[in-house]
Amino acid sequence: MTVPAMREKARVMDADAIRRGLVRMTHEILERNKSAEHLALAGVPRRGVPLAHRLAGMIAEIERVQVPVGTLDITRHRDDRPAHPTSTVRAAPLPFPVAGKTIVLVDDVLYTGRTVRAALDALVDLGRPSGIQLAVLIDRGHRELPIRPDYVGKNLPTSSHEHVAVRLQEIDGKDEVVIEEPTT
Numbered sequence: 001m002t003v004p005a006m007r008e009k010a011r012v013m014d015a016d017a018i019r020r021g022l023v024r025m026t027h028e029i030l031e032r033n034k035s036a037e038h039l040a041l042a043g044v045p046r047r048g049v050p051l052a053h054r055l056a057g058m059i060a061e062i063e064r065v066q067v068p069v070g071t072l073d074i075t076r077h078r079d080d081r082p083a084h085p086t087s088t089v090r091a092a093p094l095p096f097p098v099a100g101k102t103i104v105l106v107d108d109v110l111y112t113g114r115t116v117r118a119a120l121d122a123l124v125d126l127g128r129p130s131g132i133q134l135a136v137l138i139d140r141g142h143r144e145l146p147i148r149p150d151y152v153g154k155n156l157p158t159s160s161h162e163h164v165a166v167r168l169q170e171i172d173g174k175d176e177v178v179i180e181e182p183t184t
Contacts (some may be wrong), residue, residue: 004182006180006181006182007181007183008180009181011178012178013153015175018168019175022058023058025135026055026058026062029133029135030062030063032150036063036065038101038130039067040069040098040103041053041055041056041067041104041106042104042123043070043071043106044105045072045073045074046171047107047168048108050168050169051106051107051168052069055104055106068101071094072119073122074119074122077118078114078118079118098129099129103123103129103133104135104150105123105133106135107134108138108166108168109136109139109140110134110138110147110149111140111142112143113144113145116134117145117147120132133150133151134149135151135152136149137154138152138154139156140156141155156179158179161181163179165177165178165179
């Protein structure tokens, strides 16, 4: 399957807008949970991981508490990508026990909900948290599954032919969110 060439249609968030969205999400997480005492963050690869670390850093600045952060390996739970039976490389398990914690799953974009479903399955395989919440930088709608985020940086309705590209300093060398569309 060939991926079509894409061109930038609109830049919807710059570095400052991303920071403001994460600050707001951090305050919402703390307000809803009353404290950070039983919180842990699980980032969904790729860009959910640096976002989870940023949220944890902001929580630490506000609450003076280090919230555990880990990378959640969802590879074997995906139903929207072909399986790679020869691949044996897996991410390390979360570096904290899941049981008894409120886990905030962190991802960059929520679209169909299939990645989040895989993340929920992967998380429950590791134990039984006391609660699971979902934080996404971008919610673009078009859900195929009944999944709704608890914390959203920006709601961004898009058409199904468009692509939302989140670029983060840690991976891409800059912070921005752009809408891309296929070149014609």
